[in-house]
Amino acid sequence: MAGALPRKVAVVGVALSDTGRVDDLTPYALHAQAARRALADSGLDRSVVDGFGSAGLGTLAPVEVAEYLGLRPTWLDSTGVGGATWEVMAAHAADAIALGHANAVLLVYGSTARADIKAGRRTSNLSFGGRGPLQFEVSYGHTLIAKYAMAARRHMHQYGTTVEQLAEVAVQARANAGANPDAMFRDPITVDDVLSGPVIADPFTKLHCCVRSDGGCAVLLAAEEYVADCAKSPVWVLGSGMAMSHTTMSEWDDFTVSPAAVSGRIAFERAGVRASDVDIAEIYDAFTYMTLVTLEDLGFCGKGEGGAFVEKGRLLRDGALPVNTDGGGLSACHPGMRGLFLIVEAVTQLRGEGGAGQVLKAGRLPELAVASGTGGWFCSSGTVVLGR
Template sequence: MDRRCAVVGVAESEFGTVPNKTAFQLQVDAATAALEDSGLQRDDIDGLFSCGGPMMYPLELGEYLGISPRYIDSTQVGGSTWELFVQHAVAALQVGQIEVALLVYGSTAKSDLKRGVRFGDMPPAGRGPGQFENVHGPTLISKYAMAAMRHMHEFGTTSEQLARVSVDTRYNASLNPLATYRDLITVEDVLDSRMIADPLHLLDCCIRSDGGGAVILTTEERARSCRKRPVWVLGTAGAQSHLSMSQWPDFTDLVARRSAAEALAKAGVGINDIDVFELYDSFTITVLLTLEALGLCGRGESGAFVSDGKLRVGGSLPTNTDGGGLSCNQPGMRGLFLLIEAARQLRGEAGERQVQPRPELALCNGTGGYLSSCGTVVLGVD
């Protein structure tokens, strides 16, 4: 990359169960806190990157925020969208189209469910490719479960191995005072939790929460005068495969294989140089498939690979250090929170869950849809 770009501000809004705030309010709360973190001013923002609402959503959001950006992006490919936004924002920053990018997200997914204005497993209607799926009753979880089932069939992966991801992520959450679930769990707890869609148990699934987040990126020149140590964006890439499950050629091969290879190459580093990993964990199987796609272990080897607790803070491969979507927060499209936690780890701001020695390189990999899209971002500090 020619002109370097950096993450200079990160923040969450209040998260967990937040019945008294709207999704927009969570976004303005997070944006305000991220600006404060960066030292930049509201009027500096000239690029807006967000998704999660209906058609013309950026207009609704920009109007609510009272800002009038010159660069607008509302790509929407699920939870990986935020990693793709980094790719897009950096491209816009590098050529001088913008100076300061705001990535912002907010959702009241949990409270909406309680209020009965949203259903948990609402699929799209019977139009387009959905007409060939929804009449058969697949749930979102069952689509991920189909990948887990195939992985077990091809490679002998076990429910115990899947459960390890959840157990170790909960350990990390226990070190995070803001995490929604902090009590330690065991493999048996996961296996004893009720089956939602075979082979995925309740504790193989991410939690649902309300919450918002914001990330601010800017150019090297501006980053130098921001409040905190710049977190450099060293490499980014995206990839997509399918939307309909029948169109996914190989249920054990995630397109992170492409996006990660490309992002690492751009960063000029190898996967074994990375000190901390923030990997989308919609379900335990998502993490296993991601570890293989990143090349951290071979095809089919991820189950055995995670069995020694290496994903814990203090382990050899600290992953989802804030407790991830499995235990910390998950308002729906969680990719933004991967970036926030990676920046905190690289700055050395992660408190009890801080990876030691302080990491210099982090990799975030978002996964969206039904294991459909991936975005990889490699971050580093000087």
């Protein structure tokens, strides 16, 4: 996608399904609900949708989900790289539309992870790797959260980052969630609340970790010639980037650097902007350290400066750099893979539809947003730059 795109691409529809605690719907129903709402939001007829992307559900995802939705697309994607899946998939969709391989691509996600565990339909075991290279780590009880905790501890050791600074990320995410009626948790918390909670994996206590929720969302991307028929103002895809790092921890060159350092650089270069131009950032936050290190790697501050950067309310909706304006995975929702929610929230803010949680810059709507998803344990990254 280097240089000017042959055809401009816009996000023309976004929507959430029911989110939070959803005990009466299946994941398929959440997909359908989000898809219908996103199409309604766009004002386009479903007949224009000739591309479809989905991951994480169905025997032949996205074929099974598309069939459930009554779609027969001629362009498909089922990329699976963890939490970065949706930014990577959005980049694939934008490229396909730009080149004329599709005209309108619907991306849909839905999960009842919380309800399934509550009902005993699945376990909450977060270990990975019975075969392949990961087998050499899993025998030591090296769960997903343990990998993130190790990386956070390395950053703390190397740069003097404190657990209080990590806690600030959770506190500000919760404050942002306070204005979001769809957020799972909205009551304010303090740094002391975060630090005094039960330890899950040192240095993370419970409030350093994302919520477990149900929910889904959908994003519709379309070629520029469809924009005139849409119900809402377009949000343009300006640039994207993707990168991978490792799966085995011993193959990770530096625990303090995520693949967002590469995906972000590529996305900003392709968009022709710099991090300093960005008004809002929607960043994958399964754990507080993810937000801090991704901010560094995207270039919002220098390497090792993330701890100081997140202090003094900088990430709040009215802060210097509003981050995770809906409350993020730490407070709003996290049903398994959160990457598509980042794009939904970025578009919502750029349109000025954030309600009580709307970000204003000197009384004006934000012009530029970045959505950056992380997969695995900093294994993959996808970054998308969006603009009004």
